Amino acid sequence: MDTIAALRNKRDTRTYLDTAVSSDVLDRVLDAARMAGSAKNVQPVRLVVVTDLETKTALKASGDFAAWIDQAPIIVVVTVRGDAGPRVMFDVGRHAQNLMVAGFAEGLGSCPVTIHHPEVARKVLGIPAEVDPAMIVSLGVPAPGEEPPAMIASPRIPLDDYVAMDRWGR
Amino acid sequence: MDTIAALRNKRDTRTYLDTAVSSDVLDRVLDAARMAGSAKNVQPVRLVVVTDLETKTALKASGDFAAWIDQAPIIVVVTVRGDAGPRVMFDVGRHAQNLMVAGFAEGLGSCPVTIHHPEVARKVLGIPAEVDPAMIVSLGVPAPGEEPPAMIASPRIPLDDYVAMDRWGR
Numbered sequence: 001m002d003t004i005a006a007l008r009n010k011r012d013t014r015t016y017l018d019t020a021v022s023s024d025v026l027d028r029v030l031d032a033a034r035m036a037g038s039a040k041n042v043q044p045v046r047l048v049v050v051t052d053l054e055t056k057t058a059l060k061a062s063g064d065f066a067a068w069i070d071q072a073p074i075i076v077v078v079t080v081r082g083d084a085g086p087r088v089m090f091d092v093g094r095h096a097q098n099l100m101v102a103g104f105a106e107g108l109g110s111c112p113v114t115i116h117h118p119e120v121a122r123k124v125l126g127i128p129a130e131v132d133p134a135m136i137v138s139l140g141v142p143a144p145g146e147e148p149p150a151m152i153a154s155p156r157i158p159l160d161d162y163v164a165m166d167r168w169g170r
Numbered sequence: 171m172d173t174i175a176a177l178r179n180k181r182d183t184r185t186y187l188d189t190a191v192s193s194d195v196l197d198r199v200l201d202a203a204r205m206a207g208s209a210k211n212v213q214p215v216r217l218v219v220v221t222d223l224e225t226k227t228a229l230k231a232s233g234d235f236a237a238w239i240d241q242a243p244i245i246v247v248v249t250v251r252g253d254a255g256p257r258v259m260f261d262v263g264r265h266a267q268n269l270m271v272a273g274f275a276e277g278l279g280s281c282p283v284t285i286h287h288p289e290v291a292r293k294v295l296g297i298p299a300e301v302d303p304a305m306i307v308s309l310g311v312p313a314p315g316e317e318p319p320a321m322i323a324s325p326r327i328p329l330d331d332y333v334a335m336d337r338w339g340r
Contacts, residue, residue, distance in 0.1 A: 003171045003172065003274075003275035007202040035179075039282075049334070093263020098267060128338065159204055162200070164217070166220050168296040
C-alpha cells in the first residue's frame with residue numbers, strides 16, 4: 001500500500017472477525033513497530049503480544065474502557081522502561097503508530113486502549129517492576145463495516161485549522 | 171513508497187540541504203499528520219510550521235539539545251490542548267510519527283526534538299495558555315550521507331528481543 005494513503009486512511013477500529021492473522025503478517029507488523037525511533041536510540045519499548053483468551057480476559061481490568069478487548073484476536077501490550085525519561089509516552093506513540101499503520105497496510109484494523117490500572121497488566125503478564133505497561137493496541141481483521149471504506153467515520157478538522165504558519169493562529 | 175518499507179526504513183536525521191521543500195510536498199506531509207487518531211477523536215493536536223529564520227533561532231532556547239534547529243529548513247512545533255488528558259503525549263507521538271513517515275516517503279528527513287522549556291516556545295509563537303508546546307519536529311531534504319541508504323546508522327534490537335508472546339520474557 002502507498003505510504004501516504006496508509007497514513008491518511010488508517011482509522012481506529014475495534015470490531016473484528018475471528019479470522020486468524022498469519023504469523024507472516026503479524027511479524028511484518030511487529031517489525032514495523034520495532035523500527036520506530038526513540039530518544040537517543042535507547043530503545044526502551046518492548047511488546048507483549050497476547051492471543052491466549054484467558055490472558056486477554058484478565059487484561060480487561062487494566063483499562064476503564066477495555067471490557068471489549070477479549071473480542072480482539074490479538075492484544076499488544078506496549079511496555080516501556082520506567083527510567084526512560086519524560087519523552088517516553090511520545091516514543092510509545094511512535095511505536096504504536098508504526099504498528100497500527102503497518103497493520104492497516106496489511107489489512108488489519110487496530111485501536112489504542114488506555115491502561116488506567118497498570119498494576120493489573122503487570123500482574124497478568126509478569127512484567128517486572130522496572131518496566132511500565134504503557135498502552136494496549138488491539139489488532140485483527142476488521143468486521144464488515146469497519147474495513148477501510150467505512151472508516152470515514154472519524155472526521156478530522158480541515159488542514160487550515162490544524163496548521164498555523166510561523167505563529168499561533170495564522 | 172511502500173508503507174512497510176517507509177515504516178521500517180525511516181531514521182531520525184538532522185542534517186539537511188538548503189533545498190526548498192515544495193508546498194505540495196509539505197501539504198501532503200502535514201495532512202498525513204492531521205489524519206492521525208486521538209483519544210475519543212477529540213483532536214487536541216495543532217501544528218505551528220516555522221520557516222522564518224528569526225523565529226527558528228528564537229526557538230533554539232526551548233530545548234536543551236535544540237541549538238542546531240535553525241539549520242533545518244522547516245521546524246514543526248507540535249502543540250496539544252492542555253485539558254486533553256493523560257494520553258496526550260501518546261497522541262502527539264502518533265501525529266509526529268505520521269508526519270515523519272510521510273516526510274520520509276516524500277524524500278524528507280526529520281528528527282523529534284524535546285521541548286524542555288515550553289514557556290520559550292509559548293512566547294516565541296504566541297501560543298495561548300490553554301495549549302502546550304509538546305514537541306518539535308525538524309524537516310528538510312537530508313544532506314548526503316543522511317539519505318535513506320546511510321540510515322542504517324541507528325541499529326535496532328532483534329525482533330525476538332522486542333516481542334514476547336502471551337507473557338513477559340517468553
